[in-house]
Structures are given as structure tokens and as C-alpha cells.
Amino acid sequence: METDTVAIVGPQCSTIAHVISHLANELHVPLLSFSATDPTLTALEYPYFVRTSQSDLFQMAAIAKIVDYHQWRQVIAIYVDDDNGRNGVAALDDKLADRRCKLSYKARLSPVATRSDVTDLLVKVALMESRVIVLHSNQDYGPVILSVAHYLDMMMNGYVWIATDWLSSLLDSKAPLAPDTMNTMQGVLTLRQHTADSKRKSNFISRWSNLTKEEDDGNFRLHSYGLYAYDTVWMLAKAIDAFFDDGGIISFSNDSKLHDVQGGTLHLEAMSVFNGGQLLLEKVQNTNFAGLTGVLQYDSDGNLIHPAYDIINIIGTGSKTIGYWSNYSGLSIVPPETLYSKPGNTSPANDLLYSVIWPGETTTKPRGWVFPNNGKELKIVVPNRVSYQEFVSKSPHTGIVKGYCIDVFTAAVNLLPYAVPFKLIPFGDGHANPSYGELVNMVATEVSPMERYVLQ
Secondary structure, three states: OOOOOOOEEOOOOHHHHHHHHHHHHHHOOOEEEOOOOOHHHHOOOOOOEEEOOOOHHHHHHHHHHHHHHOOOOEEEEEEEOOHHHHHHHHHHHHHHHHOOOEEEEEEEEOOOOOHHHHHHHHHHHHOOOEOEEEEEOOOOOHHHHHHHHHHOOOOOOOOEEEEOOHHHHHHHHOOOOOHHHHHOOOOOEEEEEOOOOOHHHHHHHHHHHHHHOOOOOOOOOOOHHHHHHHHHHHHHHHHHHHHHHOOOOOOEEEOOOOOOOOOOOOOHHHOEEEOOHHHHHHHHHOOEEEEOOEEEEEOOOOOEOOOEEEEEEEEOOEEEEEEEEEOOOEEEOOOHHHOOOOOOOOOHHHOOOOOOOEOOOEOOOOOOEOOOOOOOOEEEEEEOOOOOOOOOEEOOOOOOEEOHHHHHHHHHHHOOOOOOOEEEEEEOOOOOOOOHHHHHHHHHOOOOOOOOOEOO
16 A cells, blocks of 8 residues: 555455554545445444445344244354454344344354364353354354364254354355265355346356356355455446546645654555545445446445345255345345335234254254253242142152142243243241241341242
């Protein structure tokens, strides 16, 4: 950037985008990124950052919708502890809360984690109550995490794995993965940024295939971010054209605030401020054209309109699209663009997905929870009465508490969509009805671990 710069395309990493955005602000240079999906990059702190694909805010909204659709209430998130991972999971937490669901545990991995670190973390996750796991990772760590999960039998019946779009990008961009690798991700759900089918898109993919057909390693296949990268270049070209049409002039000025610290080698003093940066930024933000990915136009929050995702089920040697999510029509089995001409409707009553083959090769929807091996028991004090024993009583021979109230309570617990491990603790000597006043006083003064609930 020592040479005069009017715009930047990139970077591909959200962590680097945070750093470069500060420099773009100082130089008044629009920074267009097609793959930095961290939701916080659209903050007012980064006025010159322009995301040319979808924010993870919408991907997390789609995942929360899937969780709610299947009536799960608790989720565990596994993520790489960098800007993209932390901020993406924070968005997931918010979107789950909007639907009265809960992110019960955030399992973070260091960006330099080893396979042993992954194993230790997944062992901890396996002891927990929730069996619904969202994996927000990248193409480097994601396959390792799934491989370890498969080794630990966490890809069996009862588990739900939802991977963010790193997995669909991996499957779309690489040649068919090795059978051993595919075997570790059977039944996993993943998302892909939805790009509407069009003649323009199919023609481009055909030309790209012809251009790269001599490459035999299979690493030049297109995924959705590749399509957004192509549209990004056209977006910038159209914005520059509009910039000149509006009388814009390419000129630069020095910035006295940019200089190296003593002994520095960055040559910051050689960088210049683009005087027309604000005007070019406005032209980019006023983008409105049909690209390979669909209509590219921004809303007032700086996000592309009509965010939508394909929902994909990994099966056998490939995958199957089981539906779509968009912020306009919720979950559906028809492409979102076919619904844009109709009134928007995100009512849960209209949500619909095709059936899923879950981990363990079952079509039965997993319950989503188990009784945790490391969970705390709910201690329930039960009066050990000498009267009305048909309602509740303690057997003098086995010590088991039984009765009508116990049966009703147990039946109610079994209907809950989450686990409630409990222990019944008799209160009283069995020779006289216990004093409720004494029990309440014991709870208030924390004399005993007996807590909060009494079966009448």
C-alpha cells in the first residue's frame, strides 16, 4: 500500500480484516471483503469496511431457527477462539435467546490446538446434557474435530451436529473427499450461502470448469465464496465507473498521523490518504446489480439484502439439500427467490424441511439431551409422613419414596424436553408428621442441602 491505493479487495480472514480496517479508515480506502463474515465488522467503528457476502449474523439466525424447528432447547457451541469464532458464537447466543433457546456451553479451542487438545475438549462435551452441537470452525480444524468426535463415538444415535458453512465450502471446493473423511461426518447438517440458479451463473461455472480442467488435484472447484469474489470485483468496477461519472477525481494527500515508531520498517509515512474515498464508498454502498450470486444491494445496516442459506445433510459419499432458510420466508423446501414476490411470512407454522438422516443412520429426530454424567442433582425434600401415606411415603424396608404425588412428579419430569436429574430426600423420622416450619427454617439458614421444593 505504499503506492497510491483507492480500494482493497480482501482480506479473506476476519481477524486480519479487523486490523486492516483501521488502516482503511485512516486512508479513506474502501475495503471490500467477500469472506470476512464476522458480524462485528459492520460496526460503526469500521465505516470503510464493506462485506460483499453474508454476515454470520444471518447464518446464526438460520441455525437458531433450525434448533427451534426441531424443538431443542439447549445447544453446545464448539469454536476456534479467534475474532471470527468468538463473535460468531456471540451472535448465535443472541439468536438462540430470541427463540427462548439457550447456549448451554461454549467450548473454545485455541487457534493452535493439537489433536490432543481437541480430544480433551470433546470428552468434556460428551459428559454434558445437551446433544445438539454447533461447530463453528474452519477448514483446517473442522475435519479434525469431526474425526475426533467420530473416534469418541459422538457421531452415534442421539447426537446432532450442525456445522457452519466452512464444511459446505470444503465439500464444494475439493475433489470428493476420502471415504474415511466422509465417514466421520455422516448425518451432519451444514449451511451454504444460497446463490440463485441463473443462466449467468451456469455459464460462468462452465467457463471456469473449462479453464481449470487441466488441473487434476480437484482444488479449483467453485464454492459460494468464489462466486461472491467474482461479484466483488464487478461491484468495485461499477462503483469506480459511477465515481468518475459523478465527477470524482483520483487524488491523494499526506497524512501526518502515519509514521513508524523509531526503528520501524513499515514505511507508514509513504502511505497517502485517498481524497475521493468517501465518494467511492458511497458508490459501493449504492450498488444495485444482478451478479452471479443474485441481486447485490445493501440495506441501511450495510448488509446485502435477502440473506439466505441452503441447509444440507451429509449422506454417504455426498450431500442432500433438505431445505432453505431466509430472513424473508423462514424455513422452506422451495428456493427463497421464488417467495420474494409473495408477502413475507416467517411464522413457525409455515416452516418446513425435508427429512434428515441423523448421525447413526436414523431418520428419527434425536431428543437432543441426555442425563448428564457431570450434572448436579436437584435435591427434593419429601415429607416422611405417618398419615396420608397413599400420597407420599417412605418404604421402611427399601428406603424408596413412593406414592401418588411421586408418580405425578415423575410423569411430569419425563415430559420435559430437557434433563432434570433429581434425588428424593425424606424429611422426618417416620413416627410423626414433620414440621414444615422447621423445614423452611433449615432451607433459609442453609443448615441442610435440602432445597426449595416440597411435594404436598
